[in-house]
Amino acid sequence: xxxxxxxxxxxxxxxxxxxxxxxxxxxxxxxxxxxxxxxxxxxxxxxxxxxxxxxxxxxxxxxxxxxxxxxxxxxxxxxxxxxxxxxxxxxxxxxxxxxxxxxxxxxxxxxxxxxxxxxxxxxxxxxxxxxxxxxxxxxxxxxxxxxxxxxxxxxxxxxxxxxxxxxxxxxxxxxxxxxxxxxxxxxxxxxxxx
Numbered sequence: 001x002x003x004x005x006x007x008x009x010x011x012x013x014x015x016x017x018x019x020x021x022x023x024x025x026x027x028x029x030x031x032x033x034x035x036x037x038x039x040x041x042x043x044x045x046x047x048x049x050x051x052x053x054x055x056x057x058x059x060x061x062x063x064x065x066x067x068x069x070x071x072x073x074x075x076x077x078x079x080x081x082x083x084x085x086x087x088x089x090x091x092x093x094x095x096x097x098x099x100x101x102x103x104x105x106x107x108x109x110x111x112x113x114x115x116x117x118x119x120x121x122x123x124x125x126x127x128x129x130x131x132x133x134x135x136x137x138x139x140x141x142x143x144x145x146x147x148x149x150x151x152x153x154x155x156x157x158x159x160x161x162x163x164x165x166x167x168x169x170x171x172x173x174x175x176x177x178x179x180x181x182x183x184x185x186x187x188x189x190x191x192x193x194x
Contacts, residue, residue, distance in 0.1 A: 008176075010167050010171075011164050011167045011168060011171070014160060014163040014164045014167055015160060015164055017160065017163075018156055018157055018159060018160015018161070018163065018164075019157075019160070021156035021159075021160065022152075022153045022156040022157050022160075025149060025152035025153045025155075025156055026149060026153050028149070028152075029145055029146065029148065029149025029150075029152065029153075030149065032142075032145045032149075033142045033145045033146050033149070034142075036138045036139070036141045036142035036145060037138070037139070037142045039134075039138045040134075040135045040136075040138035040139045040142065041135075043131045043132070043134040043135035043138060044131070044132070044135040046127075046128075046131040047128045047129075047131035047132040047135060048128075050124045050125070050127040050128035050131060051124070051125065051128040053124040054120075054121040054122075054123075054124035054125045054128065055121070057117050057120040057121040057124060058117055058118070058121045060117060061113055061114050061116065061117015061118065061120070061121070062114070062117070064113050064117070065110045065113045065114050065117075068106075068109060068110055068113055069106070069110055072102075072103075072106030072109070072110070073106075075102060075106070076099060076102050076103060076106065079098060079099055079102055080099060083095040083098070083099075
């Protein structure tokens with residue numbers, strides 16, 4: 001006849017194993033969820049930094065354009081002063097054309113400075129949006145991990161319960177638990193069809 005202590009030990013090991021599996025699934029899921037939330041926080045911070053860089057690029061571009069504009073106006077003034085000192089009529093003819101050309105070039109240069117700053121700001125804003133999307137994905141990933149963890153824990157417990165029930169049934173059929181009481185054995189037997 002089989003040893004009831006060994007049968008009970010096998011059932012106990014199954015129970016303990018399923019509880020350990022559930023605890024392990026819980027710990028693993030919690031760690032993975034926390035990692036995803038950490039990554040979401042980093043992505044959100046990177047998004048803020050990129051947005052600040054975009055604002056800085058825009059402001060810096062305006063300051064550079066303004067600074068260039070001051071220098072350009074000084075250059076235009078020097079041109080007019082030089083033309084006047086040479087005895088040219090500064091309000092007409094080629095002297096006026098030179099002034100207009102200088103003004104056009106200065107305006108184009110300032111527009112280029114602003115466009116470059118706008119492009120840089122746009123790149124940072126695009127990067128900020130990408131980081132923001134990554135943060136949202138990481139939060140969603142954390143939530144999915146939490147749901148999967150609940151399923152893994154439940155699966156481990158249900159699997160363990162099934163294993164215990166199977167071992168109990170097998171032990172009962174072998175007569176291991178005849179001293180435990182026929183009511184428990186018959187209850188498991190009626191559930192599992194023996």
